[in-house]
Amino acid sequence: MHTHTQTQTLIVVGMHRSGTSLTAQWLHRCGLNLGDDLVGAGTGNPDGHYEDKDFLHFHMSLLKHNQIDPHYQSTTQAITPNTYFQAKARHLVQLKNELRSQWGWKEPRTCLFLPFWHSLIPNARYLVVYRHYTEVVDSLMRRLNEQNQHSFQTDADKKRMERFFLKVWINYTNQVLAFIETTPEAQYIACDLYTLLQQDTLVFDHLHAIWGFDMTYQPMQTVYKEKLLTRTPLTLAHTEEMVEIADWLYANLESISLTGSNVNE
Numbered sequence: 098m099h100t101h102t103q104t105q106t107l108i109v110v111g112m113h114r115s116g117t118s119l120t121a122q123w124l125h126r127c128g129l130n131l132g133d134d135l136v137g138a139g140t141g142n143p144d145g146h147y148e149d150k151d152f153l154h155f156h157m158s159l160l161k162h163n164q165i166d167p168h169y170q171s172t173t174q175a176i177t178p179n180t181y182f183q184a185k186a187r188h189l190v191q192l193k194n195e196l197r198s199q200w201g202w203k204e205p206r207t208c209l210f211l212p213f214w215h216s217l218i219p220n221a222r223y224l225v226v227y228r229h230y231t232e233v234v235d236s237l238m239r240r241l242n243e244q245n246q247h248s249f250q251t252d253a254d255k256k257r258m259e260r261f262f263l264k265v266w267i268n269y270t271n272q273v274l275a276f277i278e279t280t281p282e283a284q285y286i287a288c289d290l291y292t293l294l295q296q297d298t299l300v301f302d303h304l305h306a307i308w309g310f311d312m313t314y315q316p317m318q319t320v321y322k323e324k325l326l327t328r329t330p331l332t333l334a335h336t337e338e339m340v341e342i343a344d345w346l347y348a349n350l351e352s353i354s355l356t357g358s359n360v361n362e
Contacts, residue, residue, distance in 0.1 A: 104194045105310060106218050107201035110208060111226040112269040113169070114236035116290035120226050121147035121203035122320045127301065127312040130200045149202040151189055155182075156206035169237075170209055171264040173271070178213060190217050199310055208269040211276040222308050223280070224300070225273060225287035227350045230343045231333060234262045260336050263343060270346045277353060287353045294321060299355055 107129060111117040121131050125147055132149030157167040159182050165172060178186065193200050207214065215221060238259060277285060286303055293300055297317035304310045333340050 104197065105199040105308070106193075106221040107199075107304065107308075107310060108207060108214065108218075108221050108223050109201065109203035109226065110211070110223050110273055111203075111205060112208065112228070112233055112266055113205045114233045114240070115205075115226055115228040116293070117203050117205060117226050118147055119290075119317075119320065120224070120293065123297070123315070123317050124201070124312075126315045126320055129310060129312055130197050131202055133196075148204050152202045152204040152207065155185065155189065156204060156210065158182075159210075160206070167206075169262070169265045170206070171261060171268055173268055176209065178210075186213070186217055205269070208273050211272065212279075215276070215280070221284070222304075222310075223277075223285040224304070225277070225285060225350075225353075226290060226293065227270070227287065227347075228290045230263060230266045230270075230347060233266050234259055234333065237262045256336075259333060260339065263333060263336055263339050267339065267343055267346060270343075270350065274346065274349050285353075286355045287350060288355045289350070292354070292356055293317065296356070303355065 107124070109117050109121055109124070109131075111120075125131055131147055132151065134150045135147055159176065159178060160167040160170065162179075162182070163176050165174075165176070211223075238255075241258070277287075286300065288300055294317055298314070301312070301314050305312050305314070
């Protein structure tokens with residue numbers, strides 16, 4: 098059992114279908130523990146989600162308790178964990194700290210609870226991974242079709258679902274950016290998925306040399322499979338007002354990118 102009082106925690110932050118599973122798989126390959134009971138393979142993630150079931154189940158239970166869809170959250174309502182969930186979260190963090198001197202997790206719904214987790218782990222570091230909203234919506238639509246969970250009877254039905262997924266992306270991204278605004282620059286880095294694929298050493302060096310995570314570099318290309326990452330962004334002309342909001346949010350993500358002007362040290 099780990100007995101040190103000081104631990105290091107890395108939280109991978111990102112919307113569904115933004116490359117967080119690929120990022121987590123890479124971090125796992127580099128030697129960072131992201132959980133002892135991980136979600137296995139599934140549609141769109143044949144190599145596994147690299148997602149800690151402890152955090153997944155916690156988030157889904159908390160959302161259900163608040164009568165919110167646990168799968169995709171388009172609502173902007175604030176969710177404050179009650180006493181029970183607060184205690185459950187504290188015990189979970191305590192367990193992870195006792196088991197590891199350094200650890201982390203990836204679970205997309207974390208985007209909805211960042212201030213809460215930060216209150217429990219104030220020294221946590223955050224790796225924000227993002228992807229253009231048109232590609233995220235396209236990927237979510239593809240996964241729906243592959244899972245045979247939805248058959249679109251009309252074009253209007255299809256557009257309605259695209260609009261819903263775009264609303265989810267906007268909600269997640271809004272919450273991530275709001276959290277980043279109140280977080281010291283030394284505690285987070287952000288990177289778009291394709292920059293991470295092409296310049297993985299930028300991220301690794303930050304995690305290892307600046308933040309001090311004990312990891313061994315492995316090229317991202319050792320886990321990347323091109324056929325699993327489709328770049329065919331949708332045209333979302335029927336959601337013009339929302340697209341304007343999404344464009345503004347994406348520009349804000351780009352402004353805090355590790356390759357941008359504010360590489361924090």
